[in-house]
Structure formats: C-alpha cells, structure tokens
Amino acid sequence: MPIPIDRDELQRLIRDEQAQLVEVLPPDEYDDEHLPGAINIPLKALDRETTRRLDRNRPVIVYCYDSQ
Amino acid sequence: MSPRAAWRLESLGFTRVHDYVAGKADWGSFGLQLEGQRHSGTRVGAYLHADVPTCALEEPLPAVCERVRAAGEDTCFVVNEQRIVLGRLGRTALARDDDVTVEVAMTAGPSTVRPSLDLAAAIERMRKQKLSNLPVTRPDGVLLGLVRRDDAEQALNEI
Numbered sequence: 654m655p656i657p658i659d660r661d662e663l664q665r666l667i668r669d670e671q672a673q674l675v676e677v678l679p680p681d682e683y684d685d686e687h688l689p690g691a692i693n694i695p696l697k698a699l700d701r702e703t704t705r706r707l708d709r710n711r712p713v714i715v716y717c718y719d720s721q
Numbered sequence: 722m723s724p725r726a727a728w729r730l731e732s733l734g735f736t737r738v739h740d741y742v743a744g745k746a747d748w749g750s751f752g753l754q755l756e757g758q759r760h761s762g763t764r765v766g767a768y769l770h771a772d773v774p775t776c777a778l779e780e781p782l783p784a785v786c787e788r789v790r791a792a793g794e795d796t797c798f799v800v801n802e803q804r805i806v807l808g809r810l811g812r813t814a815l816a817r818d819d820d821v822t823v824e825v826a827m828t829a830g831p832s833t834v835r836p837s838l839d840l841a842a843a844i845e846r847m848r849k850q851k852l853s854n855l856p857v858t859r860p861d862g863v864l865l866g867l868v869r870r871d872d873a874e875q876a877l878n879e880i
Contacts, residue, residue, distance in 0.1 A: 654731070655724065655727030655728060655730075655731060655738040655739065655740045656738070656739045656740065657739075657740050657742050658739045658740065658741055658742075659741075659743065660741070660743065660747060660748065660751065660753075662739075663739075663741050666739060672739070675726070676745070677722060677723055677726040678722070683757070684757060684758050685757050685758060685759045686745060686749070686755040686756070686757040686759045687745065687755065687756055687757050688745055688748055688755065688756070689754060689755070689756050691756075696722055696725060696726045696729070699726060699729045699730065699733070700733070701733060704730065704733055704735070707735070709734070709735060709736070711737070712737040712738075712739055713730060713735055713737060713738050713739065714739045714740070714741055715723045715726040715727050715730065715738070715739070715740055715741070716723050716740070716741035716742075716744045716745060717722040717723040717726070717744050717745075718722075718744045718745055718746050719743060719744045719745075719746035719747065720742045720743055720744065
C-alpha cells in the first residue's frame, strides 16, 4: 500500500535512502517548476516502459501539485 | 492525482511507493527551492524581507512604537513564542500615544500570504486592502517576513 508522507519525511527519504522523486503532472507543468532532482512521468504515461528508468530497490516518491 | 499514480506504480510491481500528497504547492509555500523554467522573480518569496519588526502581545505599546520608529518601519507584527502571527500594528496603532498593551492596539488575524504566491496576485491583494505590505508566512502560520508593495510593483514592471 502506498504510504502518504509529508515534507519532512520526503527530505529524510531522499537524504537517507536515496529515494527517487517522480512528478506525475503533464510535461509543461513539470518544465515550469518541479522539486529539485525530480523526474517527470505523467500519470497517463505510467507503464512498464516509462518506469524502467526507476530503481525498484529504492523508494519512489510521487507527487503532483497539491492534494486537490 | 498522485494517489492514483502511487497505486499505479504498485500495480507495476513497485513495493516501496510513497505519496507526497501535499505536492509542490506545499513545498513552495514553505519557501523551499523549486527548479524549472519559471522565473523565480514571479513569486513573493523572491522579495521577502526577513528582518521585519515583531513584538509580543503583552508588551507595552509605547515601547514597541519607539522601537519600530527607530527602525524606520511603519508596521510591526505581533507573534507568539513560536513566531506565529497573531496580529498587526499598522500606522494608526503605531501613532497611538496611550499606555496600553500591544494586544489592545493590534488588528487581530491579519491577512497573510505564502512565499509561493504569484507576485501579481500579492500586489492585487495589497491594492484592494490598501496595504503597503503583507506578512509572508509558512502554511502553519510561522512568520517568514514581509513583502513590500513598492518592491513588488517595481519588480513586476522590470520582469
């Protein structure tokens, strides 16, 4: 089950566990602004091929704009 | 959207999936850095003055007025020990000469903005409310500083 996290836990996961950040918004919104180090895989494009670049042994953190 | 993405990743066999539900709006609203093509100067956070005068509820107003005038400021924000914004002393309050506490003289619950707010939106709010500045806080209410209308208008003209 995916684990909801807050900002502090996100920073800890990146620092201590080399977590991978994935923004799931469309590319234009990612290009506009994104969290440092994040890659972009839009929700509509999430599949086996596009997620091949992710390391399955490290945590993956997804985010969008807000909780709405 | 991110919860669906998190579940989709699980369906693809990922076992260590986390969801930063509050997203980049939360990140930016705490004044944390974002990368990308957007001009950083279009956000309130780029024009933040952190050295804003502050005072406590129970302080005597005359002493605070003297301190604020000496600093050449026309606004003082009332904060608690956690630096949460409780009130504002504007020009009218700072012009009072009676011996009352800050709590009596302040305007409670002033409007605040986040560092991630568009500069144009902040200017519009200051114009509508006839304010020369706005306090900038984190989402939890902690004061970060203030943004001045003059600075913001000048910056927007130069962008």
